[in-house]
Amino acid sequence: MKDKCRACKNETSQHGFLFKCIDRNCGAVFWHRKILLENLEDNNVFEKQLSLAEIPLVNNDDYFVYVIQLSRKKNEVQDSIYVGMTLLHPHHRYLNHISSRKGSRHVTKRGKVMIQYEGPMSRKEAIKREPELAEELSENYIVYGGH
Numbered sequence: 001m002k003d004k005c006r007a008c009k010n011e012t013s014q015h016g017f018l019f020k021c022i023d024r025n026c027g028a029v030f031w032h033r034k035i036l037l038e039n040l041e042d043n044n045v046f047e048k049q050l051s052l053a054e055i056p057l058v059n060n061d062d063y064f065v066y067v068i069q070l071s072r073k074k075n076e077v078q079d080s081i082y083v084g085m086t087l088l089h090p091h092h093r094y095l096n097h098i099s100s101r102k103g104s105r106h107v108t109k110r111g112k113v114m115i116q117y118e119g120p121m122s123r124k125e126a127i128k129r130e131p132e133l134a135e136e137l138s139e140n141y142i143v144y145g146g147h
C-alpha cells in the first residue's frame, strides 16, 4: 500500500487502514481506500475497523470541526476541501464519508486526506467555527460544506 502522507509526502504510521503523518506540524491522516473492500455495511466490520485504527472515544456532547482535502478533478488547478462539523471523532466521520454512510458526495468520491480538525468543543462553538474556518480556508482552496 502506498503510505506516504498525502498532504506533505512524509512518512506515516499505520493503524489498520488509517495512516497518520508522523510530522506533527502536518498532522494529516487518511484512510486507505483498500478499506472499501471490507464489508463496511456490516456494523461489526465497521466497528472493528474503527478499533484497529485506534480511534479514541469521544464524549457525547463533544463537537469537532474538520477539513478533508479532495482529489483534484481533471483540469482543476486549485485544491478543494470539504469543511464539516460532527459529534463523532473526526476520523470516524471521515470513514463514514468515504464509505458513503451519510457522506457528502464530494468526499465520498474524492476525499483524499484529512488535513486538520479542531475540537472537542461545544455545539455552539462548532456552529460558529465551521463557517469561520471555511471562510479562512477559502483564500487557498475551493471550499465545499462549511455551513
Ligand SMILES: [Zn+2]
Binding pocket: 005, 006, 007, 008, 009, 010, 021, 022, 023, 026, 027, 028
Ligand atoms: Zn504530512
